[in-house]
Amino acid sequence: MKILHSADWHLGRYLHGASLLEDQRLILEQFVDLARSEQVDVVVIAGDIYDRAIPPSEAVALLDSVLTRLVVDAGIPTIVIAGNHDSAERIGFGGRIFAQRGLTLRGTLNNLSPVVLSDAHGEVAFHPLPYVEPLFARHLPGGEDVTDHQSAMTHLMSLLKAQRVPGQRNVLVGHAFVTGGSESDSERPLSVGGSGRVGGDSFDGFDFVALGHLHRPQSIGSDRIQYSGSLLKYSFNEVDQAKSVSLVELGADAVPVTQRVALKPRRDLRIITGTLDELLGQPDAVLSRDDYLSAQLTDTSPVLEPMLRLREVYPNILDMQLARQAEGQVGALSGGDHRQRKPEDLFRAFHLDMLGEEISPQALDVFNQSVQSLAGESQGHPS
Ligand SMILES: [Mn+2]
Incomplete structure (x- = not known):
């Protein structure tokens, strides 16, 4: 089973005020070309499809175009889940209708059924698990004890594992922060205050875990659990990250063999x-x-x-x-209400901001003399 795994497209994202939509459009053309030329069996997009819950209409049009080319034109089964940036209901819209054409869209936790595909070695069950908000996991059957991300994931895994069928290989598609993963600046924390992390052992029992959320391409422990990384660099703290998408071959032994393919950004x-x-x-x-x-x-x-x-x-x-x-040398002297401060103090702070060093006493004397002579002048010219 040849899987093309990507995540964190963040369609419609702006970077320091610049729209990245054209960059996203061009790199997704390469993505579709790769899916076709590699003749992959399935495309998996593990959440954060859009950058925000209500994406710009141009971003929706771009996703529509990409999915049409993959699913209708190339006939490749495609699985899409919502991430923490997405609106669960909006990503899942029409899911039961599109499923009949080979497009799986999962936003909410209402439908956790697997998508079963076959290759020469038998069946592979893909378990699409959209981003899990603990509050929503709590409302699932048996979820009364869910209090945080870890207990939510543990509960969801018990539900998904119960769906496994002997003889099938099992792939989990999820959006989560797994302990041990390395963060970037462009991820939105899953939890304010508490820990949004879940242990990698949550995923025991799955042959391959295709994840979204962390924007650096990385494996956790082994290639069995991996992040494809984001489509593009989405913050200046990611300049050293080589972004890629993952081609994963899941053979008869159910051990994933990964090739990370770098696409060329605009x-x-x-x-x-x-x-x-x-x-x-x-x-x-x-x-x-x-x-x-x-x-x-x-x-x-x-x-x-x-x-x-x-x-x-x-x-x-x-x-x-x-x-x-x-x-970090700036600001030490410049805080507080400037109206309460003497011109001398303000100028010292300005000097430190601009030059990174304290003003000399001699220079400060010159400044103070200037201020005094200006004050004298203005007194001499009443308005
Ligand atoms: Mn993301």
């Missing part, structure tokens, strides 16, 4: 570092100017309108930071 997401002059003077050959960039400026003297000037060279720059700001 634009990379990168951090560039240097002084303003260095970054403006880079020769074309060194860089892709069109990438989505965050500039880390190392200048120690003040720079004028750096973002404006950088944008002339890097049209898709999204973010800029002064390196010393990143080091």
